[in-house]
Amino acid sequence: MRQLTMHIWRHCHIFFLLMIVTGVAWAAGTAYMGGSIKLVSQRMEWMIYPLFLGCFWSCLCPNAAAVIKKVTAGSLLFIFGNIIYQAEVLHISRPFEWLSRDYCNTIAGIIGFLLFAFVTTDWNTNKRYKALTGLLFVGALATLAVLQTRGALLGVAVAFGVVIIYGIACYIRKSALLVSKFVYVLLVCGMLGAGGLIMQSHSVVERTMSSVVAFQQIYIQGVAVDSQNAKVAIKGGGDRVFLWRSAIDMVQDYPAVGVGTSRFNDVYAKGYMLPQAREHNLKSPHNIFLHILVENGCIGYIPYVCLLGYLIAYLIRSMKNGNGQAAAVLFGFLVVLTQGMVDWPFLQRELSQLVWFFVSFVVAENIKRFQNKGD
Numbered sequence: 001m002r003q004l005t006m007h008i009w010r011h012c013h014i015f016f017l018l019m020i021v022t023g024v025a026w027a028a029g030t031a032y033m034g035g036s037i038k039l040v041s042q043r044m045e046w047m048i049y050p051l052f053l054g055c056f057w058s059c060l061c062p063n064a065a066a067v068i069k070k071v072t073a074g075s076l077l078f079i080f081g082n083i084i085y086q087a088e089v090l091h092i093s094r095p096f097e098w099l100s101r102d103y104c105n106t107i108a109g110i111i112g113f114l115l116f117a118f119v120t121t122d123w124n125t126n127k128r129y130k131a132l133t134g135l136l137f138v139g140a141l142a143t144l145a146v147l148q149t150r151g152a153l154l155g156v157a158v159a160f161g162v163v164i165i166y167g168i169a170c171y172i173r174k175s176a177l178l179v180s181k182f183v184y185v186l187l188v189c190g191m192l193g194a195g196g197l198i199m200q201s202h203s204v205v206e207r208t209m210s211s212v213v214a215f216q217q218i219y220i221q222g223v224a225v226d227s228q229n230a231k232v233a234i235k236g237g238g239d240r241v242f243l244w245r246s247a248i249d250m251v252q253d254y255p256a257v258g259v260g261t262s263r264f265n266d267v268y269a270k271g272y273m274l275p276q277a278r279e280h281n282l283k284s285p286h287n288i289f290l291h292i293l294v295e296n297g298c299i300g301y302i303p304y305v306c307l308l309g310y311l312i313a314y315l316i317r318s319m320k321n322g323n324g325q326a327a328a329v330l331f332g333f334l335v336v337l338t339q340g341m342v343d344w345p346f347l348q349r350e351l352s353q354l355v356w357f358f359v360s361f362v363v364a365e366n367i368k369r370f371q372n373k374g375d
Contacts, residue, residue, distance in 0.1 A: 007367045008055045015314075018307040019047050025300040026261060035260025035295070043261075046352040054360025059367055068361070072114055073132055079107070080139035083146055108144060108152035109345040110354060112335035115140045116159060117328050117358065137189075155338030159331045166327075178319060178327040240286050240342060242277040243268075247285035250294050258297035288340035288347055308337075311359065318362050321369070326362045329355075 009016075023044040030040050061067070118133050144153055170177050250259060250272055259267045262283075269280050284291045293301045315333070318326035336346050336355060345351045 004056070004059055004367075007370065008052070008059070008363070011363050011366055011370075012051065012055065014310060015051060015307070016048065018303055018310060019044060022300065022303040022307055025303055026296045029257030029296050029300055030261040032257055033254075033260030033263060036262035039262045042349070043347065043352070046349050047356050050353045050357035051360050051363070054357045055363050055367070058361055058364030069117060072117060073136060076111070076114060076136055077139060079111070080143045083107075083143050084139075104147050105149050105151065105339075105343045106345040106348055106350055108147045108149035109155075109336055109339050109343070109351045111140050111143055111147075112152045112156045112159075112339065113332040113351065113355060113358075115156065116163075116332040116335070149339075149343075151339035151342040152335065154342075155335035158338045159334040162334055163331055176322075178322070178324040239277045239279050239282065242274045243282065243285040244287060244290060246272040246274060246277075247287070247290045247294050251290075251297075254294070254297060256297045257299055258293065258295045261295050264291070264295055284344040284347070286343050288344050291344050291347060315359075315362065318366055321366070323362060323365050323369070325358075325365045329358050329362055332358070 023040060026040045026043070027037055029035075030037055115137065118136060141156075144156065167177060246268055250267060264285065265281060265283055268282065273280065285294060289301075289305070292304050296304075312330070312333070315326045315330040319330065333355060336351065340346050346355070
């Protein structure tokens with residue numbers, strides 16, 4: 001056990017150090033501004049515990065990743081069936097009628113991330129798992145179409161595109177794919193399907209284009225917010241464009257330590273809400289980078305961005321060493337980051353714990369490879 005602990009520390013110490021520095025920076029600024037220290041500790045727990053415990057469990061149980069994938073596959077099929085049943089059988093047009101908007105976005109982020117958890121070659125070794133993978137892909141895309149969350153759909157499309165570029169690069173370099181050819185073909189079809197879902201859904205396309213037009217007018221052309229572009233922004237899906245403008249103003253006024261964790265809505269509603277905005281009770285500017293910058297300032301933002309950057313670098317390095325688990329997590333993490341540009345599920349419990357738990361599979365696989373080399 002002591003030797004295993006040392007191996008985990010050797011492979012994860014930079015993760016843990018960056019997490020601790022991030023937590024201390026968040027806590028210091030939050031205590032100074034009177035925010036929620038409890039929420040800071042919870043966000044640290046959602047990262048540290050899944051990574052640490054997942055590494056131990058994965059190293060002690062040789063088939064841990066395969067077991068988790070089987071359980072996850074069953075859970076996904078249940079979720080898909082429930083949501084599609086609600087939409088198609090009960091004829092509820094959008095699931096916001098039985099779930100909150102934030103929870104719909106969280107579920108979509110989870111589905112988008114887990115969609116890529118089954119792309120490695122170790123999962124698709126026989127016809128049964130190939131059939132299950134195909135069923136999961138079809139169910140995931142159908143469920144995302146029902147949820148109609150633009151961030152998750154865009155994230156899935158981006159991740160599919162990266163996978164295709166990765167396959168082309170492997171072909172040019174004549175290197176081995178970390179995904180099976182069956183899954184690669186499935187991913188290509190999935191990208192076309194995701195693009196088709198986006199284009200087929202008139203409401204998603206209309207809302208997305210309205211948001212893009214409003215963003216271009218307000219942030220690129222520098223046009224002042226008026227009644228005309230306010231209507232375009234609201235048509236694009238609510239107050240996001242206004243939130244980003246307000247969040248930038250808050251960062252300019254609180255650049256060092258931010259307004260404090262969990263205090264976004266208090267500060268936003270009292271002095272930064274634009275007249276054209278409609279919603280008063282909002283917990284986030286719906287962008288994970290702006291969220292951290294507003295609540296924790298530059299002191300909390302810099303170590304957090306370093307943590308995410310190191311995670312991406314670690315996954316890429318693991319992929320180069322032939323770790324198939326790293327490929328799955330990296331492609332899924334691209335979905336999460338893309339969604340995080342217009343939403344914030346990654347800063348909430350369910351998605352944060354899931355991502356870091358799957359990162360532990362990558363670390364465990366690297367530890368096993370290191371031990372085998374030592375033997």
